[in-house]
Amino acid sequence: MENEIKVTNADLIVDEGEKVQYIVIKLGNEQYGIDIKYIDNIVRMQSITRVPHVPNYIKGVINLRGEVIPVLNLRLKMNLEEVEETKASRIIILKIEQYGLLGFIVDEVKEVVTLSEIQIEKTAYDGTEEKQNFVFGVGKNDGQLISLLDMNVVCQEK
């Protein structure tokens, strides 16, 4: 019959909550996820012009298509140890409302994953442990754990 109601695939999917794409980056052995909405660009390492009298985690400024953009070392910003840059090192350019474009040096950019709400375990906010608050949740994808970064907290100046 023409009027028969068809059951489509969409109706069978369990509600998984909102889906968000994350760029997965590596710092050492740990994987971190950054919400893709912040990402403007990912560029290879290039010469960075040092700026005097700034905190150590600000490495300087780069020229990206005629714009001068500050570059931060994500490791230093997160109080991790600085390592030598390798061929895999990248600068990811983020657009943060408060500061405009900012570059972050990371060890490696791995992939883009899509996580739905049920795959994310929220971490509790801890006022005493500042370092922990960079991460707002842990995502599980194919048995791997991805720490999801709250970029607004990461960018905050100390």
Place this chain on the structure above:
Amino acid sequence: MDVSQYLEIFLDETREHLESLNTQILNLEQNPEDSDTINEIFRAAHSLKGMAGTMGYKRMQNLTHDMENVFTEIRNGAMKVTSPMIDTLFQSLDALEEYTANIQASGDEGTNDNQPIIDMLNEYLKNKGEVPAAAPKEEAKAEEPKKEEAAASGDEAKYKDVAIGETENTVLSAAKAEGKNVYGLTVYVNENCLLKAARAFLVYKAVEEKGEIIVSNPSAQDIEDEKFDFDFSLIVISESKLDDILAAARAVSEIDKVVGGVLEIKAAEAEAVKEEAADSAQQTTAVSKEAAAPQQNAPAKSQSKTGGKPVVNRTVRVDIEKLDVLMNLVSELIIAKNSLVSASVSEGVSGAGFNEQIEYLESVTTNLHESVMKVRMVPIESVVSKFPRMIRDLSKKLNKKMELYMSGEETELDRTVVDEIGDPLMHLLRNSADHGLESAEIRAERGKPEVGSIFLDAYQEGNNVVIEVRDDGNGIDVEAVKRKAIERGIITPEQAENMAEKDAINLLFNAGFSTAKVISDVSGRGVGLDVVKSKIESLSGEVDVQSKYGEGSVWTIRLPLTLAIIQALMVVVGGEKYAISLGSIQTIEDVSPDEIKFVQNEEVITLRGNVIPIIRLDKKLDTESTKGPNENLIVAIAKKGEKLAGLVVDELIGQQEIVIKSLGKYINKSKLISGATILGDGEIALILDANALI
């Protein structure tokens, strides 16, 4: 049709008129008999009234109308200018400014009638020139309608000649049959009217409230496009009386005359005959027109010039954002040119032809930049012209006699800077008036003239514009400043003792500092000078104060001429490239290490009799010079006001035109670095702020 499209023009012009009224009324107070000033005031007030009326701002129109009446009497010599009258006029201007602000914010003039001001204006009118003022007006008014009535039967009743089409005729006949009235109207707009389409629109609106417009000649579209001379005719169906409609149309300002009458509707056949007649009449006019064409050509042309839209001046209003875009493009072009130059050097492209072309390109981009910059430059007059009025008000409020002397109002600055500089200047002037100038008794004691003087001088100095606010008042009491600073916990008593006078004076720029013993609403809210300083610094400028207790103080504001592109000296320090604004560099010296002497443990050199401190840039920039200790030093002598300092660099690259880019919000805390620039090879060089170093 909508009046909102005229709103921008209206606001701009209203502001201009208000500004000119402010200046001229001030002038009037000084020279009450000057007929030029009075005429100028009268013109401005009249235009203002007309414009407000056109836009339908009744309250504004009423107020300006009464002001205009006062000016008329002054102009006719029936009334003398008095100080309280000037006060009232200034109050009226303030009220008008308020209306303007309301209109800009919401499109509506607000609900304040300002009746007290209007009453006061009328009071002046009554008391000073009662008989001559009121009587002729009444007469004139009485005469007008008579004239119109008489004219209605003559050639002015153009509505009678309006061609009525068949459909319209049917509508009109039907209306007539229903017992409605059919009227013809011809409206004459004042020939000096600037926005006649807007007036016509208001007439339309007024008439439509009373009835229905069936025919319009010229058509509504043509009227909207201002394609009519100074009159237009309407045919209206209405249940109202003819007089009501005429009155409604006359209520619109700058309408000279409205003539009208009941229109006789001919039967359809009669109409046809008439149309034929009209046709033949048209033909004859066409013929006569052709015949007259050669002679008519010339006057027609001149009419289109003087008639249509009056040519005010040959300028174009441009949105500042469009200029910003243009400036950015010029910046990009200069970067591209720099890349081309550096590519030609590094890749060894040579040949006289190529270099010539590069040089040509260079001169074109430089000229282009200068032209765009000039377009953005406006005289500071637009900002400072309101100050004499402000000082006058302050003088009354503070009960101190003072006079403001201004010079260099024509000095030009980038538009964005001019827009921002008003508040800081106002603050410094208020500061001088309130804190600077002493009371009359103290002035007499000190043997100073009773009237205090405040000076505002602007002039260009190299790549900077300097604005000075000077007064012959009390000067800064350094001890009082120190005491206050200790009280506020800004410094300790020990610090205060060793503090140089200069540093103590600079305490004034601290947030939350106000030495006024009584907090007045003129100045002294403690949010003043630090705001002035940060504002000026945000414009890449600086503010400085010099003062002699008992004699007066000088506040000096130094602003860069342009914010975007500068000529810079490119240098190398510790292997890194830096740019220093060429405007602050005086000379470049080659100094041998043994010429360096020590004064108070600081390195100095003696140059042509001057002892100049030297600044090792490598130390300042946390890097290490690539030069050995025994090598000669390259010293760039920089100047800031009267002060000189030698900046030690490793290498000179040369002079280059650079585009200033911000370092972004994340790292603009570094005082030494005022920005960055992109070099021809894509590398970034930081721009050193020589002023911050000295």
